[in-house]
Amino acid sequence: DTEVTQTPKHLVMGMTNKKSLKCEQHMGHRAMYWYKQKAKKPPELMFVYSYEKLSINESVPSRFSPECPNSSLLNLHLHALQPEDSALYLCASSQGGEETQYFGPGTRLLVL
Amino acid sequence: GIQVEQSPPDLILQEGANSTLRCNFSDSVNNLQWFHQNPWGQLINLFYIPSGTKQNGRLSATTVATERYSLLYISSSQTTDSGVYFCAGTSGSRLTFGEGTQLTVNP
Numbered sequence: 001d002t003e004v005t006q007t008p009k010h011l012v013m014g015m016t017n018k019k020s021l022k023c024e025q026h027m028g029h030r031a032m033y034w035y036k037q038k039a040k041k042p043p044e045l046m047f048v049y050s051y052e053k054l055s056i057n058e059s060v061p062s063r064f065s066p067e068c069p070n071s072s073l074l075n076l077h078l079h080a081l082q083p084e085d086s087a088l089y090l091c092a093s094s095q096g097g098e099e100t101q102y103f104g105p106g107t108r109l110l111v112l
Numbered sequence: 113g114i115q116v117e118q119s120p121p122d123l124i125l126q127e128g129a130n131s132t133l134r135c136n137f138s139d140s141v142n143n144l145q146w147f148h149q150n151p152w153g154q155l156i157n158l159f160y161i162p163s164g165t166k167q168n169g170r171l172s173a174t175t176v177a178t179e180r181y182s183l184l185y186i187s188s189s190q191t192t193d194s195g196v197y198f199c200a201g202t203s204g205s206r207l208t209f210g211e212g213t214q215l216t217v218n219p
Contacts, residue, residue: 100160
């Protein structure tokens with residue numbers, strides 16, 4: 001099974017709201033990732049967790065707060081977002097290092 | 113840094129036609145993946161191909177690591193092949209995507 005699941009599929013939030021995106025994998029992968037994808041652009045890496053520890057933060061604003069409660073789960077907490085943060089947020093997992101990454105279906109976020 | 117360049121940016125085909133997509137990548141890229149992103153946004157793994165040739169049905173890919181390029185071949189294209197094709201290179205834990213090729217297959 002190479003499935004990564006993400007919830008919710010769609011999210012609309014105001015600039016003062018707090019919300020969370022969730023990602024889950026049951027492939028025994030040790031690395032999990034968050035990407036952001038704007039329309040007609042490629043995905044861009046935001047965060048990397050390896051063995052449940054944050055290993056890469058690509059200078060993402062603090063209004064995005066990642067969390068890895070265990071090796072199967074990855075959350076992205078959102079607070080005080082801006083309209084320009086509207087995008088498709090993709091989660092991925094892999095065995096780590098430079099191994100194949102498998103992507104979830106994404107959460108389409110609209111910030112009003 | 114990592115550089116990944118794809119061509120062509122757009123490609124329109126009639127059903128049944130063949131096509132070749134190209135990906136050039138920089139020296140810092142160690143491994144290469146090809147993805148298909150469908151109209152709903154799902155990124156589907158096609159190939160993990162640091163070097164050599166692989167085939168999966170109507171799709172095949174070749175990476176010539178010494179010359180820093182990879183090719184994705186689509187034969188007998190179908191309308192369901194439409195979408196964006198990305199190549200992405202890895203360096204350490206970072207996966208960097210090219211700008212993609214938007215493929216439209218018309219019936």
